[in-house]
Amino acid sequence: MMTEKDFPDAGFDTVQLVPKAQAREALSFLKNELGFNVLVDHTAADLSKWPEAKEGRFELTWRLMKLDPKTGLVERRLALKTRVAEGEDGPPSSKDLWPNADWAEREVWDMFGVKPSDNPSIKRLLLYEEFKGHPLRKDYPIAKRQPLVEPMAAPRERIDPKELRPKLVDS
Amino acid sequence: MSDEFESRGAEGSGESFRTPGIIASRLDDAIGWARKYSIFQYPFVTACCGMEFMSTAGSHYDLDRFGAGFPRFSPRQADVLMVVGTVSHKIAPILKRIYEQMAEPKWVVAFGVCTCTGGFYDDYATVQGIDTIVPVDLYIPGCPPRPENVLQGLMLLQDKIQKQGRHPKPGTLRPPVR
Ligand code: SF4
Numbered sequence: 163m164m165t166e167k168d169f170p171d172a173g174f175d176t177v178q179l180v181p182k183a184q185a186r187e188a189l190s191f192l193k194n195e196l197g198f199n200v201l202v203d204h205t206a207a208d209l210s211k212w213p214e215a216k217e218g219r220f221e222l223t224w225r226l227m228k229l230d231p232k233t234g235l236v237e238r239r240l241a242l243k244t245r246v247a248e249g250e251d252g253p254p255s256s257k258d259l260w261p262n263a264d265w266a267e268r269e270v271w272d273m274f275g276v277k278p279s280d281n282p283s284i285k286r287l288l289l290y291e292e293f294k295g296h297p298l299r300k301d302y303p304i305a306k307r308q309p310l311v312e313p314m315a316a317p318r319e320r321i322d323p324k325e326l327r328p329k330l331v332d333s
Numbered sequence: 334m335s336d337e338f339e340s341r342g343a344e345g346s347g348e349s350f351r352t353p354g355i356i357a358s359r360l361d362d363a364i365g366w367a368r369k370y371s372i373f374q375y376p377f378v379t380a381c382c383g384m385e386f387m388s389t390a391g392s393h394y395d396l397d398r399f400g401a402g403f404p405r406f407s408p409r410q411a412d413v414l415m416v417v418g419t420v421s422h423k424i425a426p427i428l429k430r431i432y433e434q435m436a437e438p439k440w441v442v443a444f445g446v447c448t449c450t451g452g453f454y455d456d457y458a459t460v461q462g463i464d465t466i467v468p469v470d471l472y473i474p475g476c477p478p479r480p481e482n483v484l485q486g487l488m489l490l491q492d493k494i495q496k497q498g499r500h501p502k503p504g505t506l507r508p509p510v511r
Contacts, residue, residue: 289458290423297457305455311425311466 164191169240177241182218185244185253189224193259198226198240201260204267206274208300209245218245220276222252251279273298361498368412368438369491370400375411375435377428380418382445385477394480399487408434413490414467419447420460432467438501440470440490445477452476462507470504 164187169178180188192198202225209215221243228238246252255278257264268287271277275296277284286293292310295302378386389396396402405411408431420428432441443463446452449472451461463469470493473486494501 288423302457304457306457307422307459307461308457309422309425309460311429 164188164195166196169196171238171240174239175241176239177243179243179245182244182246182250182253185222185242186256188242189253189256189259192226192240192242196228196238198228198238199231200227200229201225201256201263201266202227204256204263204270206270206276206298208274208298210300214245218250219248220246220252220274222246222270222276224256246276250276252276254278254280272296275299362495364499365495365497369494372399372401372413372487372490372494373403373405373411374401374413374415374442375406375408375431376404376415376417377431378415378417379420379424380445380447382418382447382477385480385483386415386417386444389480389483394484396484396487399484399491401487408432409436411435412439414439414441415444416441416448416463416467417444419452419454420463420466421458422460423458425460425466428463429466438497440494440501441467441504442471442473442486442490443469444473444483444486446474447476449474464505464507468503468506 164184168188169192170176178188204222204224206223207221208219209221210219214221222245224242226240226242227236228240229235230237244253252267252270255263255267257267265287267278267281268284271284272286272288273296285291289297290310293308295306297304376383376386376390388394390402390404401413408414412435414432414435416428432439441463443449447454447459448463451459453476455461460466471486471490473483475482478486
């Protein structure tokens with residue numbers, strides 16, 4: 163069971179790292195018990211060039227904000243992070259908590275190839291379906307392009323209008 | 334009346350055709366003249382260059398002075414395709430389709446470095462110059478180009494249209510950069 167003491171308030175830069183198995187529970191707790199009513203962003207980072215990579219290659223982040231419904235002023239901010247190893251799914255989707263998490267999760271899938279464990283048929287958000295790979299992974303060559311249209315053929319020579327004029331047979 | 338008309342009228346004939354009520358000209362010149370001052374443009378605006386395009390089209394710089402103030406949002410009614418802003422590989426098929434839908438004669442303007450070469454977006458998402466997909470007649474460099482730059486480009490395009498006469502040829506195509 164999580165309690166309020168698990169999430170001490172360290173000002174605007176509070177960052178909390180939780181194991182992947184607890185991430186979904188922590189998110190529900192933050193939304194329902196602690197009142198973090200805004201998901202500012204959900205994103206990821208590829209740590210493969212960092213020493214932290216041995217705890218899991220991808221770091222998922224949820225940036226949360228607690229707004230006072232009466233005044234609209236910010237009461238608290240918190241960033242929840244978790245690590246996901248390569249080839250694994252992330253924690254279950256949090257779109258039931260914050261509807262905007264849906265698109266953010268699709269973007270994380272699109273760019274990093276990490277999907278929520280309860281959404282196996284997730285679709286890309288920004289790139290097109292034909293795209294192969296996940297471009298924000300450090301091992302994707304950044305300038306590798308996957309064009310959808312073939313380059314245009316050189317233009318056909320124009321017909322000279324003189325050729326279209328009727329020709330007299332015996333001239 | 335424009336210079337092209339008057340100078341042609343007197344040329345080689347030994348006498349002036351400038352009788353009141355009569356204009357003599359070559360057909361190519363007349364058609365070029367009519368086309369260059371009645372540019373209906375299709376603004377294909379995808380990114381930040383659009384701001385500069387709006388500023389050029391607005392009353393301060395006033396594209397309408399050049400007869401190009403009337404945007405048509407149907408490619409079938411447009412004769413200049415203004416590609417304004419970064420073109421990604423996702424939108425490239427749409428750009429090509431719009432180009433193909435335009436009736437001839439048609440011209441294409443690459444507005445800003447993103448459309449000319451891909452600009453600084455040498456990445457997985459961006460087309461490295463729209464002239465790898467559609468033929469381009471005029472390149473306006475700059476990130477974004479200043480309105481003066483755009484107006485100069487427009488006047489160069491008018492010159493080109495005037496010189497091409499009745500049968501303009503499509504602009505440049507470049508082999509793709511992969
Ligand atoms: S050329 Fe510069 S201003 Fe224009 S679309 Fe590209 S980045 Fe934006």
